[in-house]
Amino acid sequence: MTDARATRTGAAAAGGRVRHNIGEVLDLLRPDFPGVTIPKIRFLEDKGLVKPERTPAGYRKFSTEDVDRLRYVLRMQRDHYLPLRVIGEHLDAIDRGLEPPPIEPVVPTVPTVALAADGMPSAESFTRRDHLRLSRKELLKIAEISEDLLTQLEQFGLVTPRIGTGHYDTDALVIATTARELAEFGLEPRHLRAFKTAADREVGLVEQVVAPQKRGRDASARGRAEETVSEIAALSVRLHATLVKAGLRGR
Structure with missing residues (x-):
C-alpha cells in the first residue's frame, strides 16, 4: 500500500470512535520513528499538517487519520528529506482525492544511526x-x-x-x-x-x-x-x- 493510499485508508477509519491522546500517538509512532517526540507532534500540528480534535477541556484527541498523516509526514522527512511545505502540498492533494507526485530520491540515502531499544545510541x-x-x-x-x-x-x-x-x-x-x-x-x-x-x-x-x-x-x-x-x-x-x-x- 502506498503512503497516499495508507493515508486515505486512515481517513476511512476516522469515522469510527477511536481517538488517541498525544501520549498514545507517541507510542504508536515510536516503533517506526524512534526519534519522534511530543514537541515534534505539536510542532507539526502548529504547521497545520495534522488537526486533532480538542475536548472541551482543550486536550488533543487524534483520530486514525491523524496518526496516518503523521506517519506520512515523518516518513517523507526521514526517507526523502522533503521540506514541510512540500509535504503539506502532498497532503492537500491527498485530501482532494488526488495522487501526490511520485517521490524520487534527489540525494543519496543517509544511513540510519543504530539505536538501542530504548531509543538511545547503542x-x-x-x-x-x-x-x-x-x-x-x-x-x-x-x-x-x-x-x-x-x-x-x-x-x-x-x-x-x-x-x-x-x-x-x-x-x-x-x-x-x-x-x-x-x-x-x-x-x-x-x-x-x-x-x-x-x-x-x-x-x-x-x-x-x-x-x-x-x-x-x-x-x-x-x-x-x-x-x-x-x-x-x-x-x-x-x-x-x-x-x-x-x-x-x-x-
Whole structure:
C-alpha cells in the first residue's frame, strides 16, 4: 500500500470512535520513528499538517487519520528529506482525492544511526563507519538549515568539515538537523556550546580509561580498546540522558 493510499485508508477509519491522546500517538509512532517526540507532534500540528480534535477541556484527541498523516509526514522527512511545505502540498492533494507526485530520491540515502531499544545510541553506533561525504550545499538541503545557521554551528565548533576534503559526514548531518529542531524552541548555536564542552569532557574521560589498553603490545590490543570506547560511550550517553530526565522530573 502506498503512503497516499495508507493515508486515505486512515481517513476511512476516522469515522469510527477511536481517538488517541498525544501520549498514545507517541507510542504508536515510536516503533517506526524512534526519534519522534511530543514537541515534534505539536510542532507539526502548529504547521497545520495534522488537526486533532480538542475536548472541551482543550486536550488533543487524534483520530486514525491523524496518526496516518503523521506517519506520512515523518516518513517523507526521514526517507526523502522533503521540506514541510512540500509535504503539506502532498497532503492537500491527498485530501482532494488526488495522487501526490511520485517521490524520487534527489540525494543519496543517509544511513540510519543504530539505536538501542530504548531509543538511545547503542555501542554499535559508535563504531559504525558509513563513509558518508556531503558537500556544503547537500548538507544545507538535507538538514533543512540556512547558510547562517551552519556558519554559526561552525563558529562554535559544533560542526566541522572533514580535514582535507571539505566534506561533511553523518555526525555533521545529525548535529545540524538537531540544531535546527532545537532552534524551533528558541535555542541558538551559542546556547549549545555547553553540550560541546560536556562532550569534550566525556571524550577525555573515555580516552583516559582506554589509554592503558592502547599501550598494549599484542595485536588485539587496539581492537579491545575500540570495543571499550564504544561501550563506555554508549553507557555515558545513557547516564547523561537519564540524569537530565531525572533532573527535569524533579523540578
